[in-house]
Amino acid sequence: MCNRNISELRIRSVETNNMSNWQITHTIDTLTMVNNKFDILKKINDLINDGVEKKNIFITDKSFLITTNYKTYFEKGNVLENTPSAITKVANIGRFITMEYNDEIIKINCLFSYYKKINSLLNKDLNCRLRGTYLLKSYNELFKGGIEKAFDCLARSAKQQVMDIYERFLSPDNKKMNKLLEKIDSEKTKGLNKNYLNFQKLADDSIKRFALSFNRFDRPILGIYIEKNHTFEIINSDQMYKNGEESESRIQLKNISKNSPVLLVLLVTGVMLGFISYLAYRDHKVNNADIEDNMLDMPQSTHEVIRNVLINETGEMVYADQYTTKELDAQVANLAEKNLNKLEVVTNRKKVNIEIRNNI
Structure with a gap:
C-alpha cells in the first residue's frame, strides 16, 4: 500500500451494542469483501471505457480459495x-x-x-x-x-x-x-x-x-x-496471489481493542476510501481535512457517489475531473449499489461510530 493515499478507519461500537467476537469477525470480513469488490468494479468500469466488450468480461461460478496462495497461477503475470x-x-x-x-x-x-x-x-x-x-x-x-x-x-x-x-x-x-x-x-x-x-x-x-x-x-x-x-x-489476481498480501488496494487490520466499547482500526485506500469517507460524512463524525474542505462539493445521492468514485482515477468521492470522457456503466452501477448497501449495514450508526483519519 505504498505510494497511495492511506487513511485510518476507526470503528467503535456504541455503548448499547458492544460487539461480540462473531460481530467483530463479521465486520472485518464484510469490509474486506466490500473493499475487494469495489476495486474490481472500478477495474471493470475502466475496461469498458477503454473499449473492452462486455461479452468478454467474465466472472466464474466459484469463489477463489483462501487456503490457496495461487503462486503458480500468477508468478509470471495475470x-x-x-x-x-x-x-x-x-x-x-x-x-x-x-x-x-x-x-x-x-x-x-x-x-x-x-x-x-x-x-x-x-x-x-x-x-x-x-x-x-x-x-x-x-x-x-x-x-x-x-x-x-x-x-x-x-x-x-x-x-x-x-x-x-x-x-x-x-x-x-x-x-x-x-x-x-x-x-x-x-x-x-x-x-x-x-x-x-x-x-x-x-x-x-x-x-x-x-x-x-x-x-x-x-x-x-x-x-x-x-x-x-x-x-x-x-483482473483481480492481486487479491488471489499470496492471499492478497501484495495488493496495493487491500484493507489492513491495524488494531483491535476489545475493551468496552470495542474499537477496530483499519488502514483503507483507493476506491474503498472514497465510499467509506462518504458514509462518514453522511452518517458519522468527520475528522478528515480533505472532507471538511470540500463539504459543499459532497455527493448528494448514492448514485452520485458511485459515479464519482468509480470514474475518478484515484477513487475520490468528490468529482475531480469535469473534463473526463469516462462514463459509469449501468451494470457496474447496480452492482456497486448492492455492495454499498452491505457496507452501510456494518457501519450503521445505531451499532457503531466510524471515523476517518487521513494521511496515516
Missing part, C-alpha cells in the same frame, strides 16, 4: 497463457459467466465441462488425470475446426491415454477398459447435445447470472477473455 499447465488451471477455476452473451465462451465452457467429466472417470477407475497437453490440443482445435472436432480430439486423446495405461498392466482387465472407453464416448455425445444446449440457455440470461454470481460470492474471480489469442486475464 494472463494465463495457452500452455498445458495454464489451460488446466483455467479449466478448473470455474465456469465462465460473461456480462453479455458470448458464443465462444459457451463452447469453451462446454469443452471444459467434458474435460472435467473425463477427469472424473479416469480418477475413479485409474486414479489419474487427463494430461494437460491433450486438453490444450483440443482447446486449440476448438477455434480451428469447431466444437465437434474439439470433442473428438479430446475423446481420442483420453482413450489413447487409457489404452496406454492398460497396456502396462501385467494382466489387463480388457472388459473394464472397454467399459471406460464407452463411457468417454457416451459423455462426448451427451456433452455435444444436452450440455451444449444447457450452456446456451444459461448464456441467454448472462446479464442476470453475472450479477447473481457477483453478489453471491465473497471472493469472486473475474477476468477478460482475450479473443485474439484465446487467453484469459484475471
Whole structure:
C-alpha cells in the first residue's frame, strides 16, 4: 500500500451494542469483501471505457480459495497463457459467466465441462488425470475446426491415454477398459447435445447470472477473455496471489481493542476510501481535512457517489475531473449499489461510530 493515499478507519461500537467476537469477525470480513469488490468494479468500469466488450468480461461460478496462495497461477503475470499447465488451471477455476452473451465462451465452457467429466472417470477407475497437453490440443482445435472436432480430439486423446495405461498392466482387465472407453464416448455425445444446449440457455440470461454470481460470492474471480489469442486475464489476481498480501488496494487490520466499547482500526485506500469517507460524512463524525474542505462539493445521492468514485482515477468521492470522457456503466452501477448497501449495514450508526483519519 505504498505510494497511495492511506487513511485510518476507526470503528467503535456504541455503548448499547458492544460487539461480540462473531460481530467483530463479521465486520472485518464484510469490509474486506466490500473493499475487494469495489476495486474490481472500478477495474471493470475502466475496461469498458477503454473499449473492452462486455461479452468478454467474465466472472466464474466459484469463489477463489483462501487456503490457496495461487503462486503458480500468477508468478509470471495475470494472463494465463495457452500452455498445458495454464489451460488446466483455467479449466478448473470455474465456469465462465460473461456480462453479455458470448458464443465462444459457451463452447469453451462446454469443452471444459467434458474435460472435467473425463477427469472424473479416469480418477475413479485409474486414479489419474487427463494430461494437460491433450486438453490444450483440443482447446486449440476448438477455434480451428469447431466444437465437434474439439470433442473428438479430446475423446481420442483420453482413450489413447487409457489404452496406454492398460497396456502396462501385467494382466489387463480388457472388459473394464472397454467399459471406460464407452463411457468417454457416451459423455462426448451427451456433452455435444444436452450440455451444449444447457450452456446456451444459461448464456441467454448472462446479464442476470453475472450479477447473481457477483453478489453471491465473497471472493469472486473475474477476468477478460482475450479473443485474439484465446487467453484469459484475471483482473483481480492481486487479491488471489499470496492471499492478497501484495495488493496495493487491500484493507489492513491495524488494531483491535476489545475493551468496552470495542474499537477496530483499519488502514483503507483507493476506491474503498472514497465510499467509506462518504458514509462518514453522511452518517458519522468527520475528522478528515480533505472532507471538511470540500463539504459543499459532497455527493448528494448514492448514485452520485458511485459515479464519482468509480470514474475518478484515484477513487475520490468528490468529482475531480469535469473534463473526463469516462462514463459509469449501468451494470457496474447496480452492482456497486448492492455492495454499498452491505457496507452501510456494518457501519450503521445505531451499532457503531466510524471515523476517518487521513494521511496515516
